[in-house]
Amino acid sequence: MKRMLVSLSLLLLMTQSVPAQLAPPSGSTYGGSVPSSRKVVTGIAWYGVLADGFAEAKRTGKPILLITAAAQCNGVPGMW
């Protein structure tokens, strides 16, 4: 019985749909950290190069918020 339950759970996990990628915006966007703002407003200041960010984290002792994001969508640039 226990084995059957485990098998069923595994089967359920395997058949659950997993998002292939984050959902694209449903409406128009101005992009970036503050996508709804027509104006340029204060946002997150991102290091774009790993080594530069690591050097700053080492210098300051601050933890690291790391994101990787492809600067193209289906091969088309200008859209995350």
Add this chain to the structure above:
Amino acid sequence: MDRSFLSGDQLIKATRDFVCIRTATYEDKQEADFLQWAFVGNTGGDLRNFGYCILSPDGKTKLRRSTRGPNFLYANSNAMAADLRQISAQYSGRTTTTTPNGSVPQMKSVRLGINVASCDGLPSVVVFGKDKSEVAALNQKLSAVIWDEQLAGKFIYASTTNSADLKAVPGAGFQSGVLVIKPDAFGIKGQLIKIISPEVSDEQLKQALLTAANTYTRISKTHGLHVRNGRQTGTIWKTEVPVPTRRRAPARSR
């Protein structure tokens, strides 16, 4: 990129106690190995286009498990902000310096910087100088003003000494300075908005950047239309690292 989690005022404020790194996936062979560790781990498989995690200051320990994006981990932006505050509180007494940040958070190339600026809907700032020492001096000057809360996160930066890197920006590449560029919708070309002279004072540089940010008109995009237009016009981005081909699981036989 998640379009709502990273917009909240509380969240943006909370990120100031972190070093925020956003690498461009598939754009650097050396970074790819680290990203593989951070976002794929020992499970095998390919590096996906998005990933999110929190790391210790030495970059060796994951403080939160890696996910495809913050929305896979938190209910909303405020929940993420609360978690960031909780994490940073553990490090607040351990910061190793009070010296102001002397670096500029740059992209690895002008080409990538203009594309990312377009993705973000932000102006691109390119430091252009005739040699490395001039670029270093300009970046030093820039670093003194860009971390001000009035300017933080408002530009995407890059540097070059090679005028050929600016061939997609008519009028740029002839004169040293801090160039403010408006990327086109696809981030392939740019329009030179302003050249800030290397001779300006820090305050003049700050005011020039503030004016550029405040007068900038962001381009509105719609995801599906943008991609369709790009494909129709053959506007395709060439990545440095090949994007893995994702195979769909075979349909189960009935």
